[in-house]
Amino acid sequence: MGSSTPLVKAVKGMNDILPAEIARWHAVEGAFARAMQRQGYREVRTPYVEPTPLFVRAIGEATDVVEKEMYSFTRHDEPLTLRPEGTAGAIRAYVEHGVHNQEPVTRWYYLGPMFRAERPQRGRYRQFYQLGAECIGDPGPGCDAEMIDALAGFLREIGVAAPDVFINSIGSGDTRARYKDALVAALTPMKDELSADSQRRLATNPLRILDSKHPADAEAVARAPTILDFLSDADRAHWDELRRDLDALGTPYTVDPKLVRGLDYYTRTLFEIKGAYDKLGAGSTLLGGGRYDGMVKDLGGPEVPAIGFAAGLERLLIASDVEAPKSVVDVFVAPVGDGTQAAGLVLARDVRRAGLRCEVDTRKASMKAQLRRANALGARVCLILGDREVNQGVVEMKELAGHVQEAVARADVVARVAAVVASPVPEASPKEGGA
């Protein structure tokens, strides 16, 4: 007993999630799966490890993720990487299995761990969990609006207070390139006013200056042209219809022309949902996504449009007020005395065969200890089995919440317990007088 200094500790930024917390994880994951299934999405599972070139190709060579955040290694001469995000693998699978030949529109969702070698912070870990979905084969914008609306609804469902939706369009084709030139042209005269980071970005990745948190950068950006003025006619039509659809759905949103994202693959629609600013600080982006009409082709498939998103599960859990169910078992079997252990084992097995969750004490603990355990596990019923009961062919059935106890014939007890568990929980009885 007592404490000890672990010889080996978990890797920095990679955390254990113990059962007490898992209950909340299940609640959010379950709500997510139901929300997606309601829209015809089906789960897909792809490997945690992919060939490194997949991410380089899909995410973009010049992105931070690829440049410095990937867990990459070589095995059997093959360069491999722990997936830093989910879309690349999903699209790889889509192309590899020729899914476009099987159906016109593909709706997939996924959930699982992702890996990025960043400095850990609250809501940002090196192994973290994402919930995500891809809708492949629909050019939008109705599909875009539907996704955004559904996500806002999902967040409300899991008790995220007042999620804020931000949208933007970065166009398609050469829109981004033309805008980039215009932005550089506008910002270059103000170069001296920019932060050191942004002066560097002017050459490397000017779009990133748009969402810089430095006040001086924000001021300069306010005087620079906005990307929405650079959209082609087709891009503009997509953008206008997206907003009309969102309006029709009644989903509130904010247009943020400074919204840009870190992965290179996006086209047209871009969105982000933030929330729980008080608890998440700078990491308040709960979820982000957008359209990536070029990726399927880039990975060797046909020209098929797609849109997707990913949400950070740890962040959702921080932002959400979902509560974990406290109950671990429905029934606790308490064999009391010397010769009752075997009868207890049999009784517990019979209870489980009726589909109930049941733990039986095999420690030969005192009755007090067993009842305390039954209570701690949130059992609805405790079945007490002493020598007396075994001899008489009965079991004491005690309802923990109501303090009612009754001797029930052994032959009837499973059915009786099942009925009790299925019935609504009685009001908590008033505290005993005296104190």
Next chain:
RNA sequence: GUGGCCGUAGCUCAGCUGGUAGAGCGCUGGAUUGUGGUUCCGGUUGUCGCGGGUUCGAACCCCGUCGGUCACCCCA
């Protein structure tokens, strides 16, 4: 990756200007020789994150390191 702050029991934390550790919760035993949750009484746990240095003496001061946290970079 850069910078600031923090690191004491399983958890939350106290520990005055250096004199070798404490509370609550939890767990556990009893009051109630077969009845939990409430109440009362008792018990339990620490190489004070780790390594080194200063000192007669370090949880406290110094250096390093690991971890956490906040901001930046970036992102979910």
